[in-house]
Amino acid sequence: xxxxxxxxxxxxxxxxxxxxxxxxxxxxxxxxxxxxxxxxxxxxxxxxxxxxxxxxxxxxxxxxxxxxxxxxxxxxxxxxxxxxxxxxxxxxxxxxxxxxxxxxxxxxxxxxxxxxxxxxxxxxxxxxxxxxxxxxxxxxxxxxxxxxxxxxxxxxxxxxxxxxxxxxxxxxxxxxxxxxxxxxxxxxxxxxxxxxxxxxxxxxxxxxxxxxxxxxxxxxxxxxxxxxxxxxxxxxxxxxxxxxxxxxxxxxxxxxxxxxxxxxxxxxxxxxxxxxxxxxxxxxxxxxxxxxxxxxxxxxxxxxxxxxxxxxxxxxxxxxxxxxxxxxxxxxxxxxxxxx
Ligand SMILES: *[C@@H]1O[C@H](CO)[C@@H](O)[C@H](O)[C@H]1NC(C)=O
Ligand SMILES: *[C@@H]1O[C@H](CO)[C@@H](O)[C@H](O)[C@H]1NC(C)=O
Ligand SMILES: *[C@@H]1O[C@H](CO)[C@@H](O)[C@H](O)[C@H]1NC(C)=O
Ligand SMILES: *[C@@H]1O[C@H](CO)[C@@H](O)[C@H](O)[C@H]1NC(C)=O
Numbered sequence: 001x002x003x004x005x006x007x008x009x010x011x012x013x014x015x016x017x018x019x020x021x022x023x024x025x026x027x028x029x030x031x032x033x034x035x036x037x038x039x040x041x042x043x044x045x046x047x048x049x050x051x052x053x054x055x056x057x058x059x060x061x062x063x064x065x066x067x068x069x070x071x072x073x074x075x076x077x078x079x080x081x082x083x084x085x086x087x088x089x090x091x092x093x094x095x096x097x098x099x100x101x102x103x104x105x106x107x108x109x110x111x112x113x114x115x116x117x118x119x120x121x122x123x124x125x126x127x128x129x130x131x132x133x134x135x136x137x138x139x140x141x142x143x144x145x146x147x148x149x150x151x152x153x154x155x156x157x158x159x160x161x162x163x164x165x166x167x168x169x170x171x172x173x174x175x176x177x178x179x180x181x182x183x184x185x186x187x188x189x190x191x192x193x194x195x196x197x198x199x200x201x202x203x204x205x206x207x208x209x210x211x212x213x214x215x216x217x218x219x220x221x222x223x224x225x226x227x228x229x230x231x232x233x234x235x236x237x238x239x240x241x242x243x244x245x246x247x248x249x250x251x252x253x254x255x256x257x258x259x260x261x262x263x264x265x266x267x268x269x270x271x272x273x274x275x276x277x278x279x280x281x282x283x284x285x286x287x288x289x290x291x292x293x294x295x296x297x298x299x300x301x302x303x304x305x306x307x308x309x310x311x312x313x314x315x316x317x318x319x320x321x322x323x324x325x326x327x328x329x330x331x332x333x334x335x336x337x338x339x340x
Pocket of ligand 3: 211
């Protein structure tokens with residue numbers, strides 16, 4: 001969505017968790033404002049400054065119009081702007097609302113109607129903004145499908161039949177405990193996997209092509225892993241929640257989905273294909289990553305939205321877009337998934 005303010009800036013607004021979208025402009029850009037003492041504006045207290053008639057941006061564009069547009073389109077009230085920062089093409093505003101989640105609003109730093117504007121024409125930008133909105137919709141639904149699958153309890157006969165054959169190398173041919181969604185069972189699986197991967201001194205280890213055998217270092221590693229295991233695996237809760245079986249697709253990506261375009265032009269993810277990397281995991285090891293080309297959306301080791309497989313030529317504004325995708329995806333998925 002965009003509106004134009006008296007100086008004809010193009011406003012882009014996007015919200016992280018629920019609403020709409022934005023895109024980037026290139027070319028001429030506003031300079032970052034300085035404070036009266038000549039320092040760079042630190043991006044803080046924007047709302048207070050605006051209300052006191054001291055907006056750092058007042059020479060160039062009107063912050064009130066941005067707030068007005070946000071409120072109109074998100075049916076909430078902006079109560080604070082925690083910080084404003086800039087990338088090479090856009091400003092980013094971290095906004096607190098009266099109700100609902102925080103939002104990031106993105107505003108182009110270039111003015112489509114400047115005489116020397118050398119960025120993309122408005123038609124191109126609009127087309128791109130519409131595409132970006134469509135991608136958010138896809139991610140939203142993919143995240144929902146992802147969350148539904150996380151909730152799904154595969155029937156016991158399915159699990160019994162396919163569990164072992166879907167465990168990737170290396171694994172013994174049989175297990176000595178019955179398949180059950182318990183810590184005891186998963187401890188047994190992990191131990192069996194360690195034992196099958198690092199067998200006895202002199203046995204082959206790794207892939208055939210590696211032509212490696214187990215030596216003292218691998219044996220020591222095996223002993224440490226076996227000792228560590230009971231300390232790594234969390235204790236069972238009252239319900240078998242952490243160790244519940246989850247059917248894992250293993251390759252969540254838009255390329256593996258069927259997407260339908262409905263009459264209101266919103267794309268709808270209807271199916272998820274290609275289960276060749278599918279397996280059954282304990283809920284605690286269910287992997288939230290999703291491939292959306294060119295990047296994978298993941299959670300960092302601290303459980304925060306993050307991105308991997310970045311293309312080498314990603315621009316700062318690409319990085320900004322991918323970061324927003326990751327936040328959007330992880331939040332949708334989290335909101336539709338119970339806390340473990
Ligand atoms: C599991 O049991 C159901 C109901 O008896 C049956 O329809 C289904 O084919 C079985 N699935 C497998 C994998 O054996
Ligand atoms: C794994 O190997 C250790 C050490 O050889 C043994 O004590 C343990 O029973 C084995 N566990 C399984 C599940 O095979
Ligand atoms: C595998 O390693 C052994 C011992 O280092 C060596 O004698 C043998 O030629 C190797 N085989 C291959 C196929 O590389
Ligand atoms: C799903 O993704 C995999 C890996 O990229 C690919 O090999 C496969 O062809 C895709 N399947 C479909 C149905 O698009």
